[in-house]
Amino acid sequence: MKAWRLAALMCLALHSAWAQPTPPTRALPLSQLQSGLYFSGKDVQALQADAFANPAQLWLSLGDTLWRQASDGNDKSTSCFSCHGEANQSMKGVATRYPAVDTRSGRLMNVEDRINQCTTQHQKRPALQPDSDALLGLTLLVAQASKGMPLQVNINGTAKPHWQKGAALFNQRQGQLNLSCAQCHDQNYGQRLYVDPLSQGQPNGYPVYRLEWQKLGSLERRLRSCYSGIRAELPPWGATEMRQLALYLMWRGEGLPVEVPAVRK
Amino acid sequence: MESGQLQTLAQMVEPITQGAKLLQQDVTITAPVLADNGSLVPLGVQVQSPMTAQDHVTHVYLLSQRNPVTRMAVFHMGPWNGRAEINTRVRLAGTQAVVALARLSNGEFRYELMDIIVTESACVDAS
Amino acid sequence: MNLARLHWPERIVAGDVVKVRLLVQHAMDTGYLQDLLGKMVPRNVIRLLTCKLGTREVLRVEPSSGIAANPLFEFFVRATETAEMHVEWVDDRGRRGEYKQTMAVLPAPPR
Numbered sequence: 001m002k003a004w005r006l007a008a009l010m011c012l013a014l015h016s017a018w019a020q021p022t023p024p025t026r027a028l029p030l031s032q033l034q035s036g037l038y039f040s041g042k043d044v045q046a047l048q049a050d051a052f053a054n055p056a057q058l059w060l061s062l063g064d065t066l067w068r069q070a071s072d073g074n075d076k077s078t079s080c081f082s083c084h085g086e087a088n089q090s091m092k093g094v095a096t097r098y099p100a101v102d103t104r105s106g107r108l109m110n111v112e113d114r115i116n117q118c119t120t121q122h123q124k125r126p127a128l129q130p131d132s133d134a135l136l137g138l139t140l141l142v143a144q145a146s147k148g149m150p151l152q153v154n155i156n157g158t159a160k161p162h163w164q165k166g167a168a169l170f171n172q173r174q175g176q177l178n179l180s181c182a183q184c185h186d187q188n189y190g191q192r193l194y195v196d197p198l199s200q201g202q203p204n205g206y207p208v209y210r211l212e213w214q215k216l217g218s219l220e221r222r223l224r225s226c227y228s229g230i231r232a233e234l235p236p237w238g239a240t241e242m243r244q245l246a247l248y249l250m251w252r253g254e255g256l257p258v259e260v261p262a263v264r265k
Numbered sequence: 266m267e268s269g270q271l272q273t274l275a276q277m278v279e280p281i282t283q284g285a286k287l288l289q290q291d292v293t294i295t296a297p298v299l300a301d302n303g304s305l306v307p308l309g310v311q312v313q314s315p316m317t318a319q320d321h322v323t324h325v326y327l328l329s330q331r332n333p334v335t336r337m338a339v340f341h342m343g344p345w346n347g348r349a350e351i352n353t354r355v356r357l358a359g360t361q362a363v364v365a366l367a368r369l370s371n372g373e374f375r376y377e378l379m380d381i382i383v384t385e386s387a388c389v390d391a392s
Numbered sequence: 393m394n395l396a397r398l399h400w401p402e403r404i405v406a407g408d409v410v411k412v413r414l415l416v417q418h419a420m421d422t423g424y425l426q427d428l429l430g431k432m433v434p435r436n437v438i439r440l441l442t443c444k445l446g447t448r449e450v451l452r453v454e455p456s457s458g459i460a461a462n463p464l465f466e467f468f469v470r471a472t473e474t475a476e477m478h479v480e481w482v483d484d485r486g487r488r489g490e491y492k493q494t495m496a497v498l499p500a501p502p503r
Contacts, residue, residue: 040301041299042297042301043297043300044301044302047305052397052399053413053464055461055462057415058397058417062395195384211301211302211304212302214304214419214460214462265302305461309466329458332457333422334458336454336456337455337459340452340453341453345445345448345469345470346451346469346470347409347470348409350466351467352466353466354460354463355459356422356460357458
């Protein structure tokens with residue numbers, strides 16, 4: 001028994017060469033996490049709560065239609081449904097644990113990338129364009145399966161270096177305004193920037209119907225808008241940086257419930 | 266874009282009323298005093314009317330004081346509606362007054378006016 | 393790809409004045425904004441929307457660029473009998489859309 005225990009401990013010790021012995025410290029303690037909904041105005045909150053008038057519902061309907069549609073027009077066995085069945089069952093929890101490292105390709109992927117992996121490799125169709133209505137609808141459908149579930153990404157193992165890069169990006173000053181994400185969203189959330197109260201920048205409501213865009217948009221689009229806001233160079237669509245930052249944000253927002261379909265200013 | 270100039274009430278309604286009787290009563294506007302975002306402002310209008318064949322609302326006009334297009338929407342109604350009430354979402358190009366103008370079956374008009382504050386979004390988004 | 397959603401209360405009895413909610417997917421491009429490359433996005437908004445309940449037109453709206461994207465219209469209608477609500481719209485580019493949904497109306501209880 002003792003030898004077994006010793007051997008197990010040694011295995012663990014070797015394994016933790018990658019994982020940190022203690023979890024990384026959080027600038028924003030878990031007890032203080034607040035969803036963007038908390039910082040939104042009354043009308044935005046009411047709109048999110050309205051199951052009918054919430055404009056994001058239109059994309060949810062689209063996602064559901066596409067899920068069941070045969071990808072090659074006639075053969076129903078090529079639809080998402082043919083492999084995955086009902087999305088709200090098979091996709092449960094998926095949105096809470098992405099971005100994640102794909103074991104086959106080694107790439108850090110978000111949900112959109114994962115959907116496109118299925119589209120290209122299994123359905124043998126061209127990839128869906130970033131922030132196209134089709135990709136947004138499917139991503140929202142997948143997110144809905146995790147409605148109310150807490151964010152829970154894995155930052156150990158192969159994800160660790162990505163998480164570290166994401167953390168570095170979050171804390172690094174960038175752009176012509178020379179601001180880091182942390183300066184606004186860790187240190188000054190709740191304070192007003194002009195008339196808008198700053199949120200914590202949590203990712204639990206994505207894809208989101210943003211009033212500013214007047215349509216649904218992905219987390220990647222929102223992060224690019226943030227870069228645009230501080231007058232930093234926009235990384236190209238699909239950049240690993242954006243996924244690394246998203247991974248860090250998901251870890252930072254651990255425990256927040258998935259809100260879907262969410263509405264924000 | 267010629268928006269920005271604040272029109273007077275007369276400038277907003279006269280092209281529609283054309284001198285017909287106009288009273289500021291019987292119309293209720295439901296809208297936020299401070300809009301979260303000018304791209305989507307919930308706006309509700311209710312007109313007191315029996316909505317019978319003899320006495321009903323025929324049109325409801327939603328007018329903007331400073332948008333490039335003054336007439337935001339026109340709703341055509343009749344006794345079949347049972348209730349002269351509509352709800353929609355409008356765009357407002359800055360702080361301004363909105364006017365809900367109702368035309369009655371006897372040719373008269375009723376209206377109400379409401380000031381709505383619309384603030385500039387903090388991070389003007391290019392993407 | 394234009395989607396629409398219609399909603400009214402589940403239980404409707406003849407004579408009820410029913411609140412109808414209609415949500416239509418349309419970008420309602422104002423013509424005042426630029427796309428990401430700086431090109432003006434041309435104006436294209438729904439210019440006429442009609443709702444017919446059975447054979448009677450119960451709503452006619454002429455929106456403009458002042459109506460928000462993905463427009464929501466809520467109105468009231470007096471229910472008389474089960475009928476199909478047929479929504480039709482046309483935008484500045486002449487593209488038409490339509491949506492149909494049957495409104496089930498229970499007969500009024502005998503007096």
